[in-house]
Amino acid sequence: MAAYVARRLLAIVPVLLGISVVVFLVMHLIPGDPIVVMLGEKAPPEKVEEMRRELGLNDPLYVQYGRFLLRALQGDLGRSIRTQERVAKEIAGRLPATLELTFSALLLATFFGVLLGVIASTKQHSLWDNLSMVLAVAGVSMPVFWLGLMLIFLFGVDLRWLPFSGRLSTGVFLESVTGLNLFDALLTGNAAAFWDALRHLVLPSFTLGVVQMAIIARMTRSSMLEVVRQDYVRTARAKGLSQKTVIYKHALKNALIPVVTVIGLTVGRLLGGAVLVETVFSWPGLGKLAIDAIYARDYPQIQGVVLLIASGFVLVNLVVDLSYALLDPRIRYQ
Amino acid sequence: MDHPYLTRSPGEQTDNATGTMFWLRLRRNRAAMVGLTITASLILVAVFAPQIAPYSPTVGSISEQLQGPSRVHFLGTDDLGRDIFSRIVYGSRITLQVGILAVGIGLSIGVILGALAGFFGGKLDSFIMRIMDVMLSFPSILLAIAMMAMLGPGLVNAMIAIGVIAIPNYARLVRGPILAVKETEYVEAAKALGNPPGRILFRHVLPNVFSPVIVQATLGVGSAILEAAALGFLGLGAQRPQPEWGLMLADGRAFLIAYPYVCTFPGLAIMLVVLGFNLFGDGLRDALDPRLKL
Numbered sequence: 001m002a003a004y005v006a007r008r009l010l011a012i013v014p015v016l017l018g019i020s021v022v023v024f025l026v027m028h029l030i031p032g033d034p035i036v037v038m039l040g041e042k043a044p045p046e047k048v049e050e051m052r053r054e055l056g057l058n059d060p061l062y063v064q065y066g067r068f069l070l071r072a073l074q075g076d077l078g079r080s081i082r083t084q085e086r087v088a089k090e091i092a093g094r095l096p097a098t099l100e101l102t103f104s105a106l107l108l109a110t111f112f113g114v115l116l117g118v119i120a121s122t123k124q125h126s127l128w129d130n131l132s133m134v135l136a137v138a139g140v141s142m143p144v145f146w147l148g149l150m151l152i153f154l155f156g157v158d159l160r161w162l163p164f165s166g167r168l169s170t171g172v173f174l175e176s177v178t179g180l181n182l183f184d185a186l187l188t189g190n191a192a193a194f195w196d197a198l199r200h201l202v203l204p205s206f207t208l209g210v211v212q213m214a215i216i217a218r219m220t221r222s223s224m225l226e227v228v229r230q231d232y233v234r235t236a237r238a239k240g241l242s243q244k245t246v247i248y249k250h251a252l253k254n255a256l257i258p259v260v261t262v263i264g265l266t267v268g269r270l271l272g273g274a275v276l277v278e279t280v281f282s283w284p285g286l287g288k289l290a291i292d293a294i295y296a297r298d299y300p301q302i303q304g305v306v307l308l309i310a311s312g313f314v315l316v317n318l319v320v321d322l323s324y325a326l327l328d329p330r331i332r333y334q
Numbered sequence: 335m336d337h338p339y340l341t342r343s344p345g346e347q348t349d350n351a352t353g354t355m356f357w358l359r360l361r362r363n364r365a366a367m368v369g370l371t372i373t374a375s376l377i378l379v380a381v382f383a384p385q386i387a388p389y390s391p392t393v394g395s396i397s398e399q400l401q402g403p404s405r406v407h408f409l410g411t412d413d414l415g416r417d418i419f420s421r422i423v424y425g426s427r428i429t430l431q432v433g434i435l436a437v438g439i440g441l442s443i444g445v446i447l448g449a450l451a452g453f454f455g456g457k458l459d460s461f462i463m464r465i466m467d468v469m470l471s472f473p474s475i476l477l478a479i480a481m482m483a484m485l486g487p488g489l490v491n492a493m494i495a496i497g498v499i500a501i502p503n504y505a506r507l508v509r510g511p512i513l514a515v516k517e518t519e520y521v522e523a524a525k526a527l528g529n530p531p532g533r534i535l536f537r538h539v540l541p542n543v544f545s546p547v548i549v550q551a552t553l554g555v556g557s558a559i560l561e562a563a564a565l566g567f568l569g570l571g572a573q574r575p576q577p578e579w580g581l582m583l584a585d586g587r588a589f590l591i592a593y594p595y596v597c598t599f600p601g602l603a604i605m606l607v608v609l610g611f612n613l614f615g616d617g618l619r620d621a622l623d624p625r626l627k628l
Contacts, residue, residue: 018468
């Protein structure tokens with residue numbers, strides 16, 4: 001296993017370097033002068049020259065890349081052009097909101113996805129089975145931002161059940177410890193804020209997670225249907241074990257192996273989808289930061305967010321690969 | 335010179351029987367037929383948009399703003415008094431254009447890169463595939479957004495960005511089978527007969543990966559449409575007053591609370607069209623390669 005881990009760790013180094021090149025090039029492949037693009041056509045020439053010197057744009061490209069990489073490794077992503085704030089600091093401020101959103105969507109998608117999948121496989125061609133099929137097909141065809149808008153109208157405006165903007169109601173005070181609202185509310189024993197934060201989280205995380213839930217449900221279903229035909233499941237039945245034990249203890253454990261692999265992909269789709277969902281629900285996370293930065297042509301900020309999300313995605317996939325090898329020892333020797 | 339028996343590749347089969355079997359399998363698949371109908375309707379609506387749409391997609395009258403669905407305005411009007419039905423009808427042209435062009439870009443570059451990597455192997459292979467790995471390590475919409483930051487907002491740039499992010503899918507799809515095909519006897523035979531590598535690649539190897547590419551392209555049109563709508567919604571794709579469906583959703587958002595239908599119908603249109611391509615693509619996959627059926 002140690003050799004496998006080392007091999008996998010080494011393999012991500014070139015990928016991470018490649019990501020850093022792509023992110024570096026975002027600013028250098030802009031048609032025209034990036035400084036003029038950022039400061040606007042009417043910027044005074046001395047200001048343009050000053051900024052060019054500040055960003056080191058007069059150096060050869062490889063020197064600039066080397067500097068960019070060295071600084072990024074030390075956590076220095078430059079300064080935002082809009083706010084003059086350090087990009088790393090701004091990202092750190094927004095990261096918990098995105099983590100909270102994607103993690104709760106992932107939890108929702110995996111838990112209910114697996115549950116629905118198991119029900120669909122044990123009751124083939126039942127209402128649940130057909131429903132999860134329709135949901136999966138419709139779900140992958142649905143624009144996630146449109147689903148968000150429709151849910152806002154239904155549950156936020158028409159029924160008035162849930163809030164649909166931001167992370168906390170105005171007037172609700174919560175002391176920030178980790179930045180993860182639910183966690184902070186628990187830590188400080190603030191029940192009112194916990195309830196408020198939870199209510200704000202429902203619509204965005206459902207919007208973000210529901211499609212992935214449907215995909216995981218279909219995946220679990222087909223994997224379960226394959227596993228329940230195996231000999232060891234028949235043996236478990238023949239021993240006289242109850243249906244529940246056979247399904248949840250014997251079959252599900254093995255059926256989940258292929259499901260684990262899609263979780264890596266799911267995280268990628270969730271991180272991408274978060275950009276849209278955050279815009280719809282005015283959720284103050286990284287996605288919204290990136291979009292606002294694009295409108296303002298704030299390139300250091302765009303670079304920072306893209307670099308962070310892409311590297312995060314690579315690391316998540318690494319963890320998924322490693323846990324896959326842990327679950328299925330055959331993988332390690334390939 | 336080619337010898338007709340020695341160098342005929344399986345992919346070259348022009349047997350009518352294969353085509354008939356394929357069509358029979360496809361026709362029996364009800365979901366695929368629904369998908370085909372939706373796809374064909376989209377093309378018809380796009381072609382005959384001026385005949386179908388009762389009003390202009392870009393000019394409205396302020397006195398008729400934000401009206402609910404009625405006999406005069408089938409799906410209502412937006413905040414500028416433009417007929418939503420007419421905008422959706424004309425928007426189908428943009429949707430179709432984005433789907434076809436973006437897939438065209440991704441497919442042509444992806445297939446060529448994948449074929450070169452698989453066929454020639456060695457350093458070229460690892461170089462191309464490492465780049466593909468890096469591109470796949472970005473969540474796709476994020477890579478599209480980063481490219482839009484570089485290229486600047488606009489419909490054409492959105493098509494380019496969406497096309498580029500699809501390249502690795504095609505390259506990977508093509509490389510695998512080509513690695514397998516190039517070891518087969520008929521390729522050996524073609525080589526022994528002195529065919530140049532380019533000719534072997536295009537005549538004997540590439541035709542074999544035709545079916546998975548067609549399936550991926552059909553499904554790819556659906557995802558390209560979704561991604562273009564997302565960029566439009568974020569204000570990075572199509573620009574006002576283009577009747578692009580994602581942009582219509584972004585504009586309708588401000589009126590969601592009082593006039594939800596402004597957002598409902600463009601979203602339904604996107605979903606229906608993407609559903610059509612997905613159902614048709616799945617059906618194609620089952621019909622072209624029955625072994626893959628789940």
